[in-house]
Amino acid sequence: GENVEQHPSTLSVQEGDSAVIKCTYSDSASNYFPWYKQELGKRPQLIIDIRSNVGEKKDQRIAVTLNKTAKHFSLHITETQPEDSAVYFCAASISYSSASKIIFGSGTRLSIRP
Amino acid sequence: EAGVAQSPRYKIIEKRQSVAFWCNPISGHATLYWYQQILGQGPKLLIQFQNNGVVDDSQLPKDRFSAERLKGVDSTLKIQPAKLEDSAVYLCASSPTRTSQNLDEQYFGPGTRLTVT
Numbered sequence: 001g002e003n004v005e006q007h008p009s010t011l012s013v014q015e016g017d018s019a020v021i022k023c024t025y026s027d028s029a030s031n032y033f034p035w036y037k038q039e040l041g042k043r044p045q046l047i048i049d050i051r052s053n054v055g056e057k058k059d060q061r062i063a064v065t066l067n068k069t070a071k072h073f074s075l076h077i078t079e080t081q082p083e084d085s086a087v088y089f090c091a092a093s094i095s096y097s098s099a100s101k102i103i104f105g106s107g108t109r110l111s112i113r114p
Numbered sequence: 115e116a117g118v119a120q121s122p123r124y125k126i127i128e129k130r131q132s133v134a135f136w137c138n139p140i141s142g143h144a145t146l147y148w149y150q151q152i153l154g155q156g157p158k159l160l161i162q163f164q165n166n167g168v169v170d171d172s173q174l175p176k177d178r179f180s181a182e183r184l185k186g187v188d189s190t191l192k193i194q195p196a197k198l199e200d201s202a203v204y205l206c207a208s209s210p211t212r213t214s215q216n217l218d219e220q221y222f223g224p225g226t227r228l229t230v231t
Contacts, residue, residue, distance in 0.1 A: 006156075034219070043205065043222040044157065089156045100145075100209075101170055102220065104156030 002027040004092050006105030014113050019080055021108045023090035024072040032093040032100065033066060033073050038107075039086045047088075048075070077110075085112045116140065118223035120206050126229045132194040135226045139188070139208030145169075147220065148181055148191050149205040157205055163189060193228075201230045 003026040013019045025033075031052040036044035050057045050064045050073065057064050061080075066073040077084055087109050093102040119138040127133050139146050145164050149157035160179065162169040166186035174181070178197070183189040193200055207220040 004156075043224050045222075046219055049219070091156075101162065102159065104158070107154070107156050 002030065002092060002094065002101070002103045004090060004103045004105040006090050006108060008108060009106065010109045010111070012111045012113060013080055015080055015082060017080055019077045019084070019110055021075045021088055021090065021110070022072060023074070023092075023105050024070075025092040025103075026071070027092070027094060028068075028071065029094050030071075030092040031095055032102075033064070034091050034093065034102070035064060035075050036089045036091065036104075037086045038089065044089060080112050082112050082114060085110060118206055118208055118221055120204075120223040120226055122226055123224060124227050124229075126231065127196055129198055129230050130195040132192065133196055133228060134193075135191045135204050135206075135228075137189045137191070137206030137223060139206070140210075140221055143208035143210050143221075144186075145209045146183055146189050147207040147209075148189070149207065151203045151205055151225070153202070160191070196228075196230045198230050201228055203227050 006023045011019055034049035035047050037047045038044045048059050048062050048064050050066050055066055061078045063076045087107045089107050090105040091102050093100045118140055121136050125133055147162050148160045150160050151157045160174045161171040161181045163183040166183050179193055181191045203225040205225045206223040209220045
């Protein structure tokens with residue numbers, strides 16, 4: 001079945017620096033890759049996503065890249081701020097005609113040092 | 115628009131007891147998901163409904179877990195009997211009928227934190 005691996009499990013960066021989180025997936029049929037941010041005790045919130053027909057997508061300080069050949073995708077956060085501290089989950093989804101199945105990575109705990 | 119509602123928010127039970135969680139998805143959302151999130155891990159899909167039908171329950175421990183969505187709206191997840199390893203946050207999520215515009219986005223509820231002692 002589908003498997004998603006995420007690295008690193010913890011990441012600490014200086015405020016203002018960039019953070020990069022990487023994920024790999026196993027099922028080449030995966031066609032949708034969302035990223036979720038989960039603050040302590042709160043629900044996962046979608047922050048950005050990318051489809052398999054796109055190589056890169058950017059939204060202000062956040063960008064995602066996708067390499068279909070290598071089956072890996074990455075989250076890039078630039079100019080990090082204290083409020084970026086959270087656990088980030090990547091996911092890979094296989095879409096069927098009317099539904100989709102999503103598998104989450106194990107998460108990266110990002111800490112921003114002031 | 116109102117979000118996904120879940121209750122209770124917290125539950126503490128002893129092992130071998132039973133527990134039930136309730137979820138009300140966003141109005142009009144056809145697909146409903148139940149996830150188990152163990153501390154320090156990503157959400158793991160337990161069961162997925164499309165309207166009132168089960169799409170995927172391959173990771174649901176069917177000897178003790180059950181779920182239903184009888185009228186295709188709200189859903190109940192039950193554990194009977196509970197084990198210590200069932201301690202986790204149980205997240206419900208919903209998504210609208212998939213179209214080219216909604217990008218399979220899932221909206222999560224606040225979760226129910228279950229502690230089994």
